Structures are given as structure tokens and as C-alpha cells.
Amino acid sequence: MNILVVGAGGQIGTELIPHLQSLYGEDNVIAADLKKESVDKLGAISRSITLDALDINSYRDAIVNYKIDRIYNLVALLSATGEKNPKLAWDINMGALLNSLELAKEFNCSVFTPSSIGAFGHSTPHDNTPQDTIMRPNTIYGVCKVSGELLSDYYYSRFGVDTRSVRFPGIISNGALPGGGTTDYAVEVFYEILQKGEYTSPIPENTYMDMLYMPDALIACTKLMDCDPSKLIHRNSFNVTAMSFSPKELFDAIKKRVPNAIFKYEIDPVKEAISASWPNSLDDSCAREEWGWNPKWNLENMVDDMLNAISKKI
Ligand code: AKB
Numbered sequence: 001m002n003i004l005v006v007g008a009g010g011q012i013g014t015e016l017i018p019h020l021q022s023l024y025g026e027d028n029v030i031a032a033d034l035k036k037e038s039v040d041k042l043g044a045i046s047r048s049i050t051l052d053a054l055d056i057n058s059y060r061d062a063i064v065n066y067k068i069d070r071i072y073n074l075v076a077l078l079s080a081t082g083e084k085n086p087k088l089a090w091d092i093n094m095g096a097l098l099n100s101l102e103l104a105k106e107f108n109c110s111v112f113t114p115s116s117i118g119a120f121g122h123s124t125p126h127d128n129t130p131q132d133t134i135m136r137p138n139t140i141y142g143v144c145k146v147s148g149e150l151l152s153d154y155y156y157s158r159f160g161v162d163t164r165s166v167r168f169p170g171i172i173s174n175g176a177l178p179g180g181g182t183t184d185y186a187v188e189v190f191y192e193i194l195q196k197g198e199y200t201s202p203i204p205e206n207t208y209m210d211m212l213y214m215p216d217a218l219i220a221c222t223k224l225m226d227c228d229p230s231k232l233i234h235r236n237s238f239n240v241t242a243m244s245f246s247p248k249e250l251f252d253a254i255k256k257r258v259p260n261a262i263f264k265y266e267i268d269p270v271k272e273a274i275s276a277s278w279p280n281s282l283d284d285s286c287a288r289e290e291w292g293w294n295p296k297w298n299l300e301n302m303v304d305d306m307l308n309a310i311s312k313k314i
Pocket of ligand 1: 078079080115116117118141168169170171178180181182183184
């Protein structure tokens with residue numbers, strides 16, 4: 001199996017590459033990113049190429065040259081950044097997806113493109129949000145995610161392209177930093193507390209959002225793609241979650257371990273509005289039943305591991 005990861009230089013890609021290598025072999029994973037500096041960094045851990053996923057001809061060349069069977073399309077402008085330039089967010093998020101799907105159709109590849117809790121909106125039931133429910137997001141990121149889910153299902157039902165994906169909540173990790181997301185606070189706080197002893201949250205203290213720790217997120221990416229497709233009732237995209245907490249609960253858990261830590265709030269109105277429109281907690285029972293989703297990390301063991309890993313890193 002030869003795998004191409006596009007948008008590999010971001011928070012998920014930099015950790016997905018070694019995870020894929022451990023499962024499918026080092027030489028079978030190709031990391032592609034638009035930015036030369038990201039490609040240079042990825043070059044230290046894998047075969048890597050510079051690729052603009054919006055340029056279908058170079059994207060096609062990469063698929064042909066490396067005989068690609070599976071695509072992880074991680075190209076995305078996230079929720080908060082998307083609001084600064086909605087047209088750019090649409091062009092990038094949908095352009096990379098459409099090219100991935102077209103090439104998957106041409107070369108018989110399977111495709112994983114993450115969706116997000118951003119696909120939900122104010123009118124979605126916020127507690128224990130069902131798999132199949134009202135999806136009327138009011139961010140451009142969410143509009144792209146719902147459109148992406150529909151388009152991926154369309155390519156499956158119309159052309160038989162093997163598309164599968166999950167709705168990622170916030171992903172907490174200690175490798176590459178996230179950027180431009182609404183859930184980024186749950187990563188930033190660890191660096192700021194360990195470096196400066198103080199963190200100012202842009203998200204109100206009682207706003208709940210779902211989260212996953214990176215090791216579970218990586219398993220979601222591969223377990224779904226490797227599962228027996230005859231068991232799948234859904235495809236794009238599965239609710240997945242491992243924990244749901246508010247900033248206050250996360251900061252209390254950190255304070256238990258770093259008693260001098262100081263937390264303040266300076267609310268960012270854009271992130272406040274986005275986070276208020278997203279679910280408080282997801283129902284991920286379809287993922288559990290259809291392909292055995294079973295996350296291992298919770299708030300307590302994640303906070304221990306993050307503090308430990310980031311202390312070592314800095
Ligand atoms: C964001 O906050 O935009 C992302 C997401 C939940 O999709 N982390």
C-alpha cells in the first residue's frame with residue numbers, strides 16, 4: 001500500500017506520517033506539503049515532496065510517480081482563520097478535496113479527508129449530538145466541512161470511490177502546533193503555563209467542546225480506513241470523541257499539577273461565537289459499532305502526558 005499525505009506539514013500530518021510508517025513501512029508513505037520549509041522538516045522523517053494540492057497536474061504526477069493507493073487529504077484552513085478570508089477558505093478546502101476525489105476516481109485510490117465538529121451549528125442538538133442530525137453551520141469552515149462530507153459521499157455512491165472520514169473535535173498534541181482553530185487554546189495553554197506560568201484564554205470558561213488526544217486521533221485515521229467496508233453504514237463522516245471539557249475544567253486539571261499556574265480570560269468574539277455554535281458533547285456510538293472506535297485517553301491521563309512531554313520539549 002502506497003500512501004500520500006497532502007498537507008502533511010500541519011498538526012495532524014507531522015504525527016500521522018510516523019504512525020503510517022509504523023503500520024505500512026517507511027518507504028510506502030509520501031509526505032507532501034505546499035511549504036518548502038515544512039517539506040524540508042518532513043524530509044528528516046520520510047520521503048517528502050513539495051506539492052500544491054490545488055494544481056491537479058502536479059497532484060496527478062505525484063500519484064502516478066509514487067503509485068499511490070490511498071490519500072490522506074489534510075489540506076485545510078481552520079475555523080478562526082477561515083472567518084478572516086472566507087473565499088480563500090472555500091477555494092483551498094474545497095479545491096484540495098475536489099482534486100483528491102477526482103484523482104482517486106481516476107487512479108482507484110481510497111481517500112480520507114477529515115471533517116470536523118465545525119460541520120455542526122446553532123440548530124444542531126448540542127448535548128450528545130447524534131451522528132445524523134441537523135447540520136446548518138454558520139462558519140465558512142463548517143460550510144466547507146458539510147459540503148465536503150456530501151461530496152465525499154457522492155463520489156462513493158456515484159463513482160464507487162472509497163471515501164471514509166471522521167468529524168474530528170479539537171485535537172490536543174505535543175508535536176507541531178495547531179494554527180487558526182477555535183480549539184487551539186487546549187494546546188496553547190500547556191506551552192504558556194510551562195514557559196510563562198500564565199495563560200489567557202480566548203474561550204469563555206464554561207464553553208464545552210469535544211477533544212481527542214493525538215494518539216487516539218491517529219488510530220481513528222487508520223482504523224477506519226483499514227476496517228471491513230461491509231460493516232459501514234455511514235462513510236462521511238463519523239462522530240468521534242474521547243472527552244468533553246470546558247476551559248475551566250482543563251485549567252483546574254492543570255492547576256492540580258502546576259499549583260502556581262495563573263489563568264485569565266480575554267474573550268475573542270470570533271472564537272466565542274464559533275465555539276458557542278458547536279456541540280458540547282458528541283454521540284460517537286456509530287463509530288464504535290461500525291468500525292470499533294475505542295479511544296484510550298481522557299482528561300486526566302492526557303494532562304499528565306502533555307505536561308510531561310512539553311516539559312521535556314522546552
Ligand atoms: C478548529 O478549531 O477549527 C479545528 C476543528 C475542531 O476542526 N480544531
